[in-house]
């Protein structure tokens with residue numbers, strides 16, 4: 001069953017078409033990759049799903065219900081969670097309190113919120129830094145905190161925007177494990193925007209590729225990795241994307 005459907009979604013910023021008649025359908029339980037060069041409209045697509053921006057035209061349907069014109073907080077309450085490319089924790093609060101604050105999206109009691117936060121701390125391997133101020137966390141910890149905060153809102157669909165950017169190889173492997181566990185242990189469907197090919201190719205069930213806001217390909221990682229239009233758009237035609245399959 002489809003959990004989210006974009007139907008001919010377009011976003012114009014003045015004369016610039018940032019998202020150009022994009023349509024895709026994500027199935028419940030999928031890890032769906034959204035790729036494209038810098039400035040191709042990936043983050044804008046997420047901002048349209050969350051209604052940070054109003055679509056110029058097209059429809060967005062979540063679990064059978066049109067959400068195109070719903071407010072950001074309503075969409076969150078329906079079960080769409082997300083992370084941000086530029087991570088902004090509440091710097092003076094501890095890691096745990098940042099997650100507690102996010103938990104209040106669904107929990108009304110402090111104890112309930114605290115319990116959810118502790119569960120997500122363990123899920124995202126943040127135990128050792130739970131009582132540190134979020135502002136002092138290195139990048140890998142900040143990215144995991146961002147995921148934990150999104151999970152604490154109890155989404156059924158999670159939009160991950162470049163959560164692996166800036167990580168070293170061992171941190172990357174840890175991030176890949178966490179993302180796989182989000183689906184397998186929490187049962188959450190994922191749409192992931194990621195530049196790091198090793199991540200996107202190894203965890204996506206299907207990939208949707210865009211360039212200049214418009215769709216250029218959709219298929220399995222193997223299909224997309226050998227699509228000449230994708231390779232050309234991405235990196236120039238001599239780039240071998242297939243080496244990242246099952247990396």
Ligand code: ADP
Pocket residue numbers: 013016018036037038039040041042043044045
């Ligand atoms: P990506 O995430 O794929 O790198 P973005 O979605 O951030 O790309 O940006 C797509 C295009 O839309 C870019 O040309 C960007 O400059 C433009 N854009 C994004 N947000 C805005 C905005 N709020 N106002 C005007 N232009 C924007």
Ligand code: MG
Pocket residue numbers: 042043044085
């Ligand atoms: Mg972006």
